[in-house]
Structures are given as C-alpha cells and as structure tokens.
Amino acid sequence: MLSIGRREMKKVPALRGRMIVNLFFEASTRTRFSFETAQKWLSADSLNFAAKGSSVEKGESLLDTARNLQAMSPDLIVIRHGTAGVPHFLARNLKAGVVNAGDGAHEHPTQALLDALTVRRHFGRLSELTVAITGDILHSRVVRSNIWLLTKMGAKVRVCGPPTLLPPRIAEMGVEATTDFDAALEDADVVMMLRMQLERQGSSFFPSTREYFKRYGLTAARLARARSHAVVLHPGPMNRGVEISSEVADSPRSLILEQVSNGVAVRMAVLYLLLTGHPWEGDA
Ligand code: CP
Numbered sequence: 096m097l098s099i100g101r102r103e104m105k106k107v108p109a110l111r112g113r114m115i116v117n118l119f120f121e122a123s124t125r126t127r128f129s130f131e132t133a134q135k136w137l138s139a140d141s142l143n144f145a146a147k148g149s150s151v152e153k154g155e156s157l158l159d160t161a162r163n164l165q166a167m168s169p170d171l172i173v174i175r176h177g178t179a180g181v182p183h184f185l186a187r188n189l190k191a192g193v194v195n196a197g198d199g200a201h202e203h204p205t206q207a208l209l210d211a212l213t214v215r216r217h218f219g220r221l222s223e224l225t226v227a228i229t230g231d232i233l234h235s236r237v238v239r240s241n242i243w244l245l246t247k248m249g250a251k252v253r254v255c256g257p258p259t260l261l262p263p264r265i266a267e268m269g270v271e272a273t274t275d276f277d278a279a280l281e282d283a284d285v286v287m288m289l290r291m292q293l294e295r296q297g298s299s300f301f302p303s304t305r306e307y308f309k310r311y312g313l314t315a316a317r318l319a320r321a322r323s324h325a326v327v328l329h330p331g332p333m334n335r336g337v338e339i340s341s342e343v344a345d346s347p348r349s350l351i352l353e354q355v356s357n358g359v360a361v362r363m364a365v366l367y368l369l370l371t372g373h374p375w376e377g378d379a
Pocket of ligand 1: 122123124125126127197203206330331332
C-alpha cells in the first residue's frame with residue numbers, strides 16, 4: 096500500500112464499485128482525510144458525512160441517521176464519534192461493516208496501527224522496544240489502542256502524566272505507570288507525546304499550560320534523557336508549547352509527518368482486508 100502512494104499515478108482498481116460512508120460526528124483532519132485518500136487510491140466511492148450541516152442538527156438520532164445511510168447500501172461505514180462504544184453499537188445494528196475512526200476516550204485502532212507501522216519501519220521491529228507515552232492518558236483513545244497493540248507485539252510500554260490525568264488502574268493493562276517524566280524517558284526508544292485534550296476536560300486537571308509544559312513538555316534537553324537513537328511520535332493535532340516544543344516537533348528525530356503518510360497506507364490495508372477478506376498481493 097505504501098508503494099501505491101509513491102507512484103506518479105496513485106490509483107488501483109482494487110475496490111472499484113464498493114461504497115464507503117465516512118461518518119464523522121467529531122472534528123478530524125488526519126483520520127478523515129487519510130481514510131478519504133485511501134478510498135480514492137483504491138477506487139472506492141466515498142460519501143462524506145459531517146454532523147454539522149446534516150439532519151442531526153434537526154434532532155435526528157444516531158441510529159436513524161445510520162439506518163438512512165444504510166438504505167443507500169454502503170459496503171462499509173467509517174465512524175468517528177465522541178461517545179465510547181458507538182462503533183460497536185452501529186456494528187450490532189447495521190448490515191454494513193463498521194470501522195472505528197475514534198470513539199470518545201475509548202479506542203482509535205487505526206491510529207495505533209499507523210503508529211506501529213511507523214515504529215516498525217524505523218527500527219525493523221516492535222519487540223523489546225521501550226515506548227514512553229506521555230500526556231493526557233485519562234482522555235486518550237490513542238493510548239488505549241497503542242497499549243493493546245504494542246504490548247501484543249512485545250514492546251515495553253510506559254505511560255506518564257500528571258496524577259490527575261493518569262487513570263489509577265492503568266497498570267492493569269500491562270504497562271508501567273509514572274508521574275515522573277524524566278524517569279519515563281530513561282532508556283526509551285520511542286517517545287510518544289499525547290495532546291492535552293482540553294475539550295474533554297470538564298474541570299482543570301493542572302494549574303496552567305505553562306506549568307504543564309515545564310513538567311511534562313518535551314524539549315530537546317528532556318529528549319536527551321531517552322536513548323540517543325530515540326524517535327518522537329505525536330498523533331496530532333499538536334499543542335506546540337504545551338506538550339511538545341517546536342524544536343523537537345520539527346527536528347530530524349520527529350516522525351510525526353511520517354505517521355501521517357503511513358496512516359494512508361494503513362487505512363488502505365484495513366479497507367482492503369475488510370472488503371475483500373484477504374491481504375493485498377499487489378496489482379502488477
Ligand atoms: N490523530 C488523529 O486522530 O487526528 P485527527 O483528529 O486530526 O483525525
């Protein structure tokens with residue numbers, strides 16, 4: 096799938112005649128556009144739904160919305176929603192396949208897949224790497240999906256954040272948990288910074304963004320505590336000067352834009368596998 100993106104003519108007929116609905120109830124730049132790009136490159140037909148401007152604004156329920164879209168016979172529905180469990184709910188109630196593009200603070204599976212692909216392409220493996228994930232662990236769907244995937248693939252995962260943003264039982268997911276950022280960075284091969292999700296925080300979880308950056312912001316000096324070959328990931332969108340400094344985000348050690356490119360290939364693979372039932376074997 097990556098090689099298709101490198102061609103001058105970025106299109107294969109693999110999913111011609113298939114229809115995919117992109118159902119986005121929450122804002123998105125990377126996920127939405129990479130799913131759309133993946134669909135275009137595989138020649139699927141896309142229908143793009145944004146809650147704003149739809150009959151959701153007139154009070155139509157989620158299930159009625161989805162059933163009406165189902166009546167147009169899509170093969171697959173890609174959904175992002177602010178409530179955990181919505182993709183599972185739709186999968187139980189619709190004929191079309193459902194892909195989770197992020198549900199509340201629950202999961203973001205394709206983000207974890209693209210993160211894993213990015214790390215594996217860089218190091219050639221995931222096993223025995225130490226991945227330090229730091230930030231708003233409490234509200235992050237990215238961290239939950241990454242923990243499932245990275246631990247399954249044999250990586251050691253450390254999560255770090257202020258006590259108010261670190262779920263007390265997170266270690267039960269098979270990770271180390273710490274509030275000490277410097278300790279989390281020690282010997283890390285991969286440093287994954289998470290966005291401070293101010294829109295999901297009903298109350299103040301830390302005194303100020305300035306204070307947060309001082310204790311948990313990734314600067315070049317802080318990054319020096321990780322292994323000398325350590326790389327930096329961030330799912331985006333970044334809050335520069337809150338969880339990450341521009342000098343790190345834009346440095347050669349940052350794989351942040353590579354994550355975005357890999358996201359298209361990963362989503363192509365997900366769509367292709369789900370719609371055809373078998374892995375891509377090339378179109379040569
Ligand atoms: N990483 C991610 O989910 O970004 P978007 O919210 O822009 O899709």
